[in-house]
Amino acid sequence: xxxxxxxxxxxxxTYLIVWVALLAFTSITVSVAGINLGNLTLFVAxxxxxxxxxxxxxxFMHIKFEEKIFKVFLLLSGMTLLVIFLLTFTDFSFR
Amino acid sequence: xxxxxNSTASHVHRDDVGAKMGxxxxxxxxxxxxxxxxxxxxxxxxxxxxxxxxxGMELNTTVGTINTIILLTxxxxxxxxxxxxxxNNKFLSLVFLSVTLLFALMFMVNKYFEWTTKIEHGIYPGxxxxxxxxxxxxxxxxxxxxxxxxxxxxxxxGMVLLSLMFILILKNKITHDNFVKLENSGLYxxxxxxxxxxxxxxxxxxx
Numbered sequence: 001x002x003x004x005x006x007x008x009x010x011x012x013x014t015y016l017i018v019w020v021a022l023l024a025f026t027s028i029t030v031s032v033a034g035i036n037l038g039n040l041t042l043f044v045a046x047x048x049x050x051x052x053x054x055x056x057x058x059x060f061m062h063i064k065f066e067e068k069i070f071k072v073f074l075l076l077s078g079m080t081l082l083v084i085f086l087l088t089f090t091d092f093s094f095r
Numbered sequence: 096x097x098x099x100x101n102s103t104a105s106h107v108h109r110d111d112v113g114a115k116m117g118x119x120x121x122x123x124x125x126x127x128x129x130x131x132x133x134x135x136x137x138x139x140x141x142x143x144x145x146x147x148x149x150x151g152m153e154l155n156t157t158v159g160t161i162n163t164i165i166l167l168t169x170x171x172x173x174x175x176x177x178x179x180x181x182x183n184n185k186f187l188s189l190v191f192l193s194v195t196l197l198f199a200l201m202f203m204v205n206k207y208f209e210w211t212t213k214i215e216h217g218i219y220p221g222x223x224x225x226x227x228x229x230x231x232x233x234x235x236x237x238x239x240x241x242x243x244x245x246x247x248x249x250x251x252x253g254m255v256l257l258s259l260m261f262i263l264i265l266k267n268k269i270t271h272d273n274f275v276k277l278e279n280s281g282l283y284x285x286x287x288x289x290x291x292x293x294x295x296x297x298x299x300x301x302x
């Protein structure tokens with residue numbers, strides 16, 4: 001009876017906390033970029049970008065509070081992208 | 096339909112979950128569109144690490160960082176606009192949307208100055224200056240223009256969408272119990288932010 005109409009309202013404070021965290025990660029990624037970590041630099045930058053994306057998708061884009069089907073969608077498209085990257089790099093490395 | 100106005104008013108056929116599913120499916124096609132470009136970027140960077148490094152140094156990290164902060168904050172304000180309308184605070188929602196639009200405009204203004212500076216320095220696709228450089232650098236700048244360009248186009252589309260939502264809220268077409276259009280426009284805006292989250296380190300943070 002309740003589904004559809006009874007919406008989850010995210011409090012203002014939750015969004016503000018996520019925003020502060022996003023800015024914190026941005027400053028981390030900018031300062032880390034200044035340090036020479038060799039091959040790790042790109043890896044660290046991508047990990048931080050992934051953490052930021054997870055926060056945006058879960059809270060800002062509300063996925064955390066959506067029905068299960070949305071999470072299945074997301075997983076499926078994420079996996080598709082991953083497979084495309086893996087296949088391309090496998091092809092590329094064995095040329 | 097008029098036997099019980101109160102109950103019929105709240106039972107107008109509407110499928111918010113379906114609308115949102117449609118939006119998410121569309122967003123996945125967008126992810127694949129940009130994903131293809133990120134793939135091209137990844138392969139070329141892997142082939143020309145030093146030249147990508149060299150070319151990346153020429154981009155202005157400060158402008159990139161400022162634009163990152165602007166976009167993240169605009170994502171916050173659009174999320175706040177949805178909470179405001181859910182709490183039936185029309186005025187606050189309009190304020191948050193206006194701030195979002197202002198940030199979007201600031202982003203585009205920065206982008207404009209960034210691009211014109213690069214173009215003044217003779218670096219644009221097919222320019223003599225650029226063609227004198229090594230192949231990897233040419234690829235880097237080609238990708239820089241096409242990827243940030245397509246992203247900028249998305250920012251403009253997002254601005255149009257959010258302006259439309261502003262009008263709909265003003266006209267009471269979007270209300271505290273009917274706001275899926277605002278939610279979907281918000282989703283689009285967050286996607287624009289998401290793509291930037293990856294563009295930023297890949298182009299501006301190669302030191």
